[in-house]
Amino acid sequence: MxxxxxxxxxxxxxxxxxxxxxxxxxxxxxxxxxxxxxxxxxxxxxxxxxxxxxxxxxxxxPVDTLVEVFGEHLFGVLISKYPTLAEGKSNTIEMLESVDGTIHIEVMKLYPNAELPSFTCQRLGENHLLMQYRSKRPFSLLALGLIKGCAKYYGETLEISHESFDTESMFETHFDIRNLS
Ligand code: HEM
Missing domain, CATH: 1.10.260 (434 Repressor (Amino-terminal Domain))
Structure with missing residues (x-):
């Protein structure tokens, strides 16, 4: 890391x-x-x-609470360090959809040795996103905190449920995200 x-x-x-x-x-x-x-x-x-x-x-x-709170804090820090990453994204869901294809790609250019998770997004409605986290590292609750930090940045309220499908070699969590704002 x-x-x-x-x-x-x-x-x-x-x-x-x-x-x-x-x-x-x-x-x-x-x-x-x-x-x-x-x-x-x-x-x-x-x-x-x-x-x-x-x-x-x-x-x-609890460890889970600490990791999540840290994720929320980290989003604020990262976005104030790299504000251009939020350009053109007008809400939380648009921002989340750009993490895998844009934001983390830019991160790789800045820090070529970064180890990043992958995300697959599926838009189920205007305010409804399914976001699937996959990583060799067990940081799905960091992702949850980052998602919450992102919502805070946009001043939006999310309803998030999540379910994990971890195996020995891969950590996978599906986030079901609704924007209630
Ligand atoms: C809500 C949006 C985001 C989510 C859900 C997310 C998710 C994650 C997660 C879960 C990790 C931990 C590594 C892993 O799980 O394998 C991570 C690492 C990282 N992310 Fe993101 N991220 C988000 C936005 C951002 C933004 C805006 C930046 C801006 C620069 C960023 C930069 C990084 C960096 C630098 C790391 C550390 C890589 C390493 O330690 O090797 N992320 N991200």
Whole structure:
């Protein structure tokens, strides 16, 4: 996972919890870097899982909630860093439809070593989207948080249900998304 994802995670921990909680996380055993992450580095995604599991132990907040909240936060950070990615997209569903074919393609140009999931979208109605996540990494709840962050960006209200079909080698989640705005 890109270093920028780690440094944003740490900033969020510092802001929402404290510097002490962040220090506890970085002392967690088994991190590949012994707690030294830079925004331009690249680290195994299992480090992120270890950090979130430790944060859950320290704060007593479930891992799933923490990952989702981080996704929501991350969307805001990424879109303010790369605002042109939202150009021409006037609502959440249009934006979500462009993640696989446009946004993540641009991400690959910026960060050629990025490891991204794939999404297949099916429009079931003007305000109704089926979005299927597939990845070798277990970050479907990060996707859920990113989707919610996207809705927040557009000031829209979504109703989202999701179901996972994970196998040993592939994580797959289907998001059924309705725009209620
Ligand atoms: C709502 C829209 C989006 C969704 C649902 C989404 C989904 C995801 C997910 C789930 C991951 C984790 C990797 C994995 O699961 O295999 C990821 C990684 C990433 N996404 Fe997106 N994304 C969205 C929008 C964006 C935007 C707007 C940017 C802007 C630059 C972006 C840039 C990235 C980057 C840099 C990574 C990290 C890649 C790595 O660590 O190697 N994404 N995305």
């Amino acid at each position: 890109l270093g920028i994802v780690y440094t944003e995670f740490m900033d969020m921990v510092k802001d929402r919890f404290s510097e002490e909680v962040l220090d506890d996380l970085l002392d967690a055993p088994g991190l590949s870097t012994e707690g030294a992450f830079t925004s331009v580095g690249y680290y195994t995604h299992t480090d992120m899982i270890k950090l979130v599991v430790t944060l859950s132990q320290v704060t007593d907040i």
